[in-house]
Amino acid sequence: MPYAIDEDLATALVALYPRLVQRAAEPVKVALQRLLDEEHARRGVPDATGALHPFALTQGTLLREEFDLSTHAHQEGWTLGALIVDVKGMIHVNARHGFPAGDAMLRAVVASLQARFPGAKVVRLHGDNFAVLLVPTSGLSLAQAPRDAVRARLAADVAAALPAGAEVPDFTLARLELTLEQPTHWQVLGPLVWGELERAYTLERLGQAEELQRRRLRLDGFVPGASPA
Numbered sequence: 001m002p003y004a005i006d007e008d009l010a011t012a013l014v015a016l017y018p019r020l021v022q023r024a025a026e027p028v029k030v031a032l033q034r035l036l037d038e039e040h041a042r043r044g045v046p047d048a049t050g051a052l053h054p055f056a057l058t059q060g061t062l063l064r065e066e067f068d069l070s071t072h073a074h075q076e077g078w079t080l081g082a083l084i085v086d087v088k089g090m091i092h093v094n095a096r097h098g099f100p101a102g103d104a105m106l107r108a109v110v111a112s113l114q115a116r117f118p119g120a121k122v123v124r125l126h127g128d129n130f131a132v133l134l135v136p137t138s139g140l141s142l143a144q145a146p147r148d149a150v151r152a153r154l155a156a157d158v159a160a161a162l163p164a165g166a167e168v169p170d171f172t173l174a175r176l177e178l179t180l181e182q183p184t185h186w187q188v189l190g191p192l193v194w195g196e197l198e199r200a201y202t203l204e205r206l207g208q209a210e211e212l213q214r215r216r217l218r219l220d221g222f223v224p225g226a227s228p229a
Contacts, residue, residue, distance in 0.1 A: 005028075010028045013028060013031045013032060013035070014027045014028060014031050016031060016034075016035065017030070017031045017034050020034060038055060041053030041054075041055040041056060041060070042055045042056060042059050042060040043056070043060060043061075044056045044060060044061070044062060047124060048103065048107075049103075049106045049107050049109070049110045049124060049130075050107060050110040050111060050114065050122070051110045051122045051123060051124035051130055052121060052122065052123045052124065053123075053124060054123060054124070054125060054194060056123065057123050057133075057190045057193060057194050058190045058191050058194050059190070060190070061186075062121060062123075062133075062190060063135070063186055063189040063190055063193070064186045065137065066078075066080075066135045066136055066137060066186075066189070067183070067185075067186035067189060068186065077179040077180060077181045077182075077216065078136075078179065078180045078181075078183055078189070079136070079177065079178065079179045079180075080133060080134065080135060080136070080177075080178045080179075080180075080193060081133075081134035081140065081141055081142040081145070081175075081176070081177055081178075082131055082132065082133055082134065082175070082176040082177075082178065082193075082196075082197055082200070083113075083117075083131070083132040083134070083142070083145050083150065083173065083174070083175055083176075084125070084129070084130070084131045084132075084172075084173070084174040084175075084176065084197055084200055084201045084204070085109065085113065085129070085130045085131070085132070085150075085154070085171055085172070085173055086128060086129040086130075086171060086172040086173075086201060086205070087105070087106070087109065087128040087129075087169050087171060088169050088170045088171060088172060089169045089170070090102065090127070090128040090169065092169075093105060093162075093166075093169060096166070097162065097163055097166055101162060101163055101166070104161045104162070105158055105161050105162055105169075106128060107161070108157050108158050108160065108161035109128075109130060109154060109157075109158060110122055110124075110130060111157065112153055112154050112157035112158070113130065113132050113154075115157075116150065116153055117132050117134065117138070117140055117144075117145070118138075119135075119137070119138035119139065119140060120132045120133055120134050120135065120138050120140055121133040121135060121138075125194075125197060125198070125201075129201065131197045132145070133193070142175055142177060142212060145175060147173045147175065147211070150173060151170075151171055151173060154171055155168050155171075172201070172204060172205055173204070174200045174201050174203070174204035174205075174209060174213065175200075175211065175212045175213065176196065176197065176200040176212075176213045176214075176215065177212060177213070177214045177215070178193065178196050178215050178216075178217075179214075179215070179216040179217070180192060180216075180217050180219055181216065181217065181218040181219055181220070182218070182219050182220050182221040182222045183219050183221050184219065184221030184222075185221075188219070188221075192217065196215055196217075199215075200213050200215075
């Protein structure tokens, strides 16, 4: 059966995305589609590259299972390994070969990372910037992610996706081992992980990072037990 919304609801919906709908022929439809896309992202529906949206990490339940299944490790800290991959010169790929070729290259990047790290979570932090989350239940570690080997595999897989004779871009790779002591709830994990991924990538890009960045954050989230009488 068809559904209808009243004028007030339609106006409120359009007001959520003023820039997006300002030139749209059907602003309500466009705004509603954006709202659905954002909710799908929070629920972990992959985007066109095959990676997860940052909303799945910062606003969704991407790490909920990891928190629930690794409570035994919380006394020593909840630890996550991450590999951040950024495509260098993406703008030149699009300019020389067109956006369809650029899109195919990004899909190849994600597929390459997923094939090398099965069970890991691949999140698209920005347009051409991805993070592989080596979550506890994946059984993977950063020892299995040497930068030279990852870079070589990416280059080979991307070359196969680009037009013949196209120059294969280089990649910025950052490696992070993050430990959070005494997180209170799974909801705190996502935003903290996102912030640390951004920090690790920025340090790597600026040439200020160690080969493996280690970060330990003390949250003191546990409620103390009763003192003995």
